Amino acid sequence: MEIDGWFPHTVRVRFAETDAQGIAHHASYVVWLEEARVAHLAAVAGGYAAIRARGIEALTTGIELTYERAAVFDDVLTVLVRCGEARGARFRYEYVVERDGERVATGSTRHATVDAATRRPVRVPDWLLADLLSGQVPPSPSSSETS
Amino acid sequence: MEIDGWFPHTVRVRFAETDAQGIAHHASYVVWLEEARVAHLAAVAGGYAAIRARGIEALTTGIELTYERAAVFDDVLTVLVRCGEARGARFRYEYVVERDGERVATGSTRHATVDAATRRPVRVPDWLLADLLSGQVPPSPSSSETS
Amino acid sequence: MEIDGWFPHTVRVRFAETDAQGIAHHASYVVWLEEARVAHLAAVAGGYAAIRARGIEALTTGIELTYERAAVFDDVLTVLVRCGEARGARFRYEYVVERDGERVATGSTRHATVDAATRRPVRVPDWLLADLLSGQVPPSPSSSETS
Amino acid sequence: MEIDGWFPHTVRVRFAETDAQGIAHHASYVVWLEEARVAHLAAVAGGYAAIRARGIEALTTGIELTYERAAVFDDVLTVLVRCGEARGARFRYEYVVERDGERVATGSTRHATVDAATRRPVRVPDWLLADLLSGQVPPSPSSSETS
Numbered sequence: 251m252e253i254d255g256w257f258p259h260t261v262r263v264r265f266a267e268t269d270a271q272g273i274a275h276h277a278s279y280v281v282w283l284e285e286a287r288v289a290h291l292a293a294v295a296g297g298y299a300a301i302r303a304r305g306i307e308a309l310t311t312g313i314e315l316t317y318e319r320a321a322v323f324d325d326v327l328t329v330l331v332r333c334g335e336a337r338g339a340r341f342r343y344e345y346v347v348e349r350d351g352e353r354v355a356t357g358s359t360r361h362a363t364v365d366a367a368t369r370r371p372v373r374v375p376d377w378l379l380a381d382l383l384s385g386q387v388p389p390s391p392s393s394s395e396t397s
Numbered sequence: 398m399e400i401d402g403w404f405p406h407t408v409r410v411r412f413a414e415t416d417a418q419g420i421a422h423h424a425s426y427v428v429w430l431e432e433a434r435v436a437h438l439a440a441v442a443g444g445y446a447a448i449r450a451r452g453i454e455a456l457t458t459g460i461e462l463t464y465e466r467a468a469v470f471d472d473v474l475t476v477l478v479r480c481g482e483a484r485g486a487r488f489r490y491e492y493v494v495e496r497d498g499e500r501v502a503t504g505s506t507r508h509a510t511v512d513a514a515t516r517r518p519v520r521v522p523d524w525l526l527a528d529l530l531s532g533q534v535p536p537s538p539s540s541s542e543t544s
Numbered sequence: 545m546e547i548d549g550w551f552p553h554t555v556r557v558r559f560a561e562t563d564a565q566g567i568a569h570h571a572s573y574v575v576w577l578e579e580a581r582v583a584h585l586a587a588v589a590g591g592y593a594a595i596r597a598r599g600i601e602a603l604t605t606g607i608e609l610t611y612e613r614a615a616v617f618d619d620v621l622t623v624l625v626r627c628g629e630a631r632g633a634r635f636r637y638e639y640v641v642e643r644d645g646e647r648v649a650t651g652s653t654r655h656a657t658v659d660a661a662t663r664r665p666v667r668v669p670d671w672l673l674a675d676l677l678s679g680q681v682p683p684s685p686s687s688s689e690t691s
Numbered sequence: 692m693e694i695d696g697w698f699p700h701t702v703r704v705r706f707a708e709t710d711a712q713g714i715a716h717h718a719s720y721v722v723w724l725e726e727a728r729v730a731h732l733a734a735v736a737g738g739y740a741a742i743r744a745r746g747i748e749a750l751t752t753g754i755e756l757t758y759e760r761a762a763v764f765d766d767v768l769t770v771l772v773r774c775g776e777a778r779g780a781r782f783r784y785e786y787v788v789e790r791d792g793e794r795v796a797t798g799s800t801r802h803a804t805v806d807a808a809t810r811r812p813v814r815v816p817d818w819l820l821a822d823l824l825s826g827q828v829p830p831s832p833s834s835s836e837t838s
Contacts, residue, residue: 265729265739266424266722268417270470275413276604277574281707284571288706288765298706299765310570314608323417324729324740412582412592413575423751424721428560431718435559435618445559446618457717461755471582471593560718562711564764569707617711 256330256346257293259286263325273320279355280313283345286329287359290343294333295381305366306375311340312360319354321347327354333382339363339371341382403477403493404440406433410472420467426502427460430492433476434506437490441480442528452513453522458487459507466501468494474501480529486510486518488529550624550640551587553580557619567614573649574607577639580623581653584637588627589675599660600669605634606654613648615641621648627676633657633665635676697771697787698734700727704766714761720796721754724786727770728800731784735774736822746807747816752781753801760795762788768795774823780804780812782823 267278291298301308321327327349334344339362347355363374374382414425438445448455468474474496481491486509494502510521521529561572585592595602615621621643628638633656641649657668668676708719732739742749762768768790775785780803788796804815815823 264722264726265416266422266725269412270415270417270419271601271603272417272419276607277413277571277578280571280574281705284707285705297765307565309565309614310611312608312610313570314606316606317604320603324738411575411579413578418748418750423754424718424725427718427721428558431560432558444618454712456712456761457758459755459757460717461753463753464751467750471591559710560716563706564709564711564713566711566713571707 255332257286257290257332259289259329259331261285261327261329263321263323263327265323268323273322274325276315276317279315279317279347279357282327282329282347283313283315283331283343283357283359284310286331286345287343290331290333294384295378301378302366304375306372306378307364307366307369308341308361309364310359311362313357314359315355315357317355319349319352321349321354325349334358336374336379336382339373341374402479404433404437404479406436406476406478408432408474408476410468410470410474412470415470420469421472423462423464426462426464426494426504429474429476429494430460430462430478430490430504430506431457433478433492434490437478437480441531442525448525449513451522453519453525454511454513454516455488455508456511457506458509460504461506462502462504464502466496466499468496468501472496481505483521483526483529486520488521549626551580551584551626553583553623553625555579555621555623557615557617557621559617562617567616568619570609570611573609573611573641573651576621576623576641577607577609577625577637577651577653578604580625580639581637584625584627588678589672595672596660598669600666600672601658601660601663602635602655603658604653605656607651608653609649609651611649613643613646615643615648619643628652630668630673630676633667635668696773698727698731698773700730700770700772702726702768702770704762704764704768706764709764714763715766717756717758720756720758720788720798723768723770723788724754724756724772724784724798724800725751727772727786728784731772731774735825736819742819743807745816747813747819748805748807748810749782749802750805751800752803754798755800756796756798758796760790760793762790762795766790775799777815777820777823780814782815 261282263274267274269275288298327347330346332344333341335342341361343359345357363372364370365372408429410421414421416422435445474494477493479491480488482489488508490506492504510519511517512519555576557568561568563569582592621641624640626638629636635655637653639651657666658664659666702723704715708715710716729739768788771787773785774782776783782802784800786798804813806813
């Protein structure tokens with residue numbers, strides 16, 4: 251896995267996010283992916299508020315998650331996130347959830363940009379596209395060290 | 398307990414609402430009270446949408462819950478709900494959560510009516526006040542039978 | 545769409561399930577699918593409790609959702625659910641979420657059966673397999689009436 | 692307000708925690724209080740896991756919240772938390788939720804310690820009592836620096 255394009259975001263499993271099986275409920279991951287995506291957008295594109303300020307709203311049009319290991323209360327998880335693709339009025343995020351370097355889950359979300367007022371599809375604006383893609387390949391100190 | 402003023406609303410404990418203690422998480426009750434309140438408003442005042450359609454928004458300004466027994470996954474709970482008080486720009490709801498006639502929790506919520514556009518306090522409108530109070534003492538078939 | 549194999553389950557969008565975009569948050573659907581799956585299991589296999597009583601636990605190993613239309617507060621949604629596949633220690637559910645006959649979302653979930661004590665994979669027991677598959681094509685009163 | 696007894700915990704409002712009124716849903720606060728309480732217990736008593744490891748479970752028996760200002764998506768909130776009282780099998784936590792030094796909400800939760808196996812009430816153990824109370828007035832590095 252190409253590590254450079256991934257933005258790391260940390261979450262700690264809340265007690266309210268567990269269920270009677272004693273593990274983190276599978277719906278909790280959906281919220282963690284969103285929190286990681288928001289953090290990524292803040293890092294590369296000035297935050298979701300900046301996007302909305304320009305009259306653009308991003309809708310979630312799809313999600314896919316594969317759960318490989320259970321997470322439990324108080325686990326510290328790293329959600330690795332990156333924008334995997336962006337074109338037209340659509341973009342796609344990818345995620346890997348890890349605990350101590352061990353893979354817990356993987357997933358992806360699909361999004362559409364719409365005009366905030368009319369809710370009609372609009373192209374992902376160039377400035378956002380550039381930000382998302384720059385986020386995809388940020389300057390990598392470690393790779394330059396190895397060159 | 399005066400049964401006549403209470404409006405019954407049924408909820409079934411979702412698996413996602415349980416926690417690693419094997420019981421319904423205490424935050425789940427807050428959502429159940431809201432669902433019961435919405436159902437009560439629908440029954441006595443044409444629903445929350447009707448209130449918003451008149452430019453009124455109801456904010457929640459306080460909540461209080463006492464948990465007496467644990468609820469578990471798949472429990473069918475009856476949330477008894479009534480508007481306990483309404484005056485000026487404020488109203489208050491009361492709740493009793495039961496399972497098979499046994500008390501599980503009691504609580505109350507406090508609300509303020511605001512103008513939907515300005516978010517400034519406005520008096521609970523007379524029509525809503527009447528509806529809330531009529532909801533408080535609905536026609537009781539059983540009591541008329543005994544008279 | 546083959547209507548007979550689908551089990552209908554109704555949910556009403558809670559206010560707590562909406563978000564600041566004014567629509568039902570995309571994580572809410574994950575919980576609705578679970579509620580529909582639990583209702584289906586109750587109808588065809590005596591409920592999830594019966595399964596656990598036999599020492600079997602069902603884990604969720606994957607989920608996939610495509611959102612086609614937004615749902616809003618107080619919408620009454622029908623979640624059509626069926627067990628799409630079951631073999632070995634795995635089974636798969638399929639879902640269609642509708643509002644007034646209009647498709648709102650589609651999805652699927654993947655599950656694994658494990659021993660409740662050891663959490664090790666165990667084959668989906670024959671009795672459960674039979675129930676799940678019988679659930680897939682239940683007797684249809686309306687079609688028999690018309691024959 | 693006596694600042695020394697309060698333990699600060701930071702949360703950032705998730706998008707999933709907002710509702711169609713455009714603000715953080717009032718049930719979200721219940722989860723934030725819990726997260727702050729868990730962080731406080733980790734700081735003063737080795738964490739909730741340590742408590743459970745000694746066979747003690749802490750149940751939530753009551754909650755009270757007063758909402759003074761709305762919080763919105765992405766707000767960074769400080770939850771000030773302290774154990775306000777502990778005696779017998781019961782203890783009580785107090786909370787102040789702030790944003791930029793401005794009070795957003797206040798609240799309290801009530802808890803009972805039970806034997807993890809039997810779920811019967813047991814006294815708050817002395818070691819936990821001491822920890823909770825020490826947490827109430829922790830050593831202040833800044834004040835010792837000035838002495």
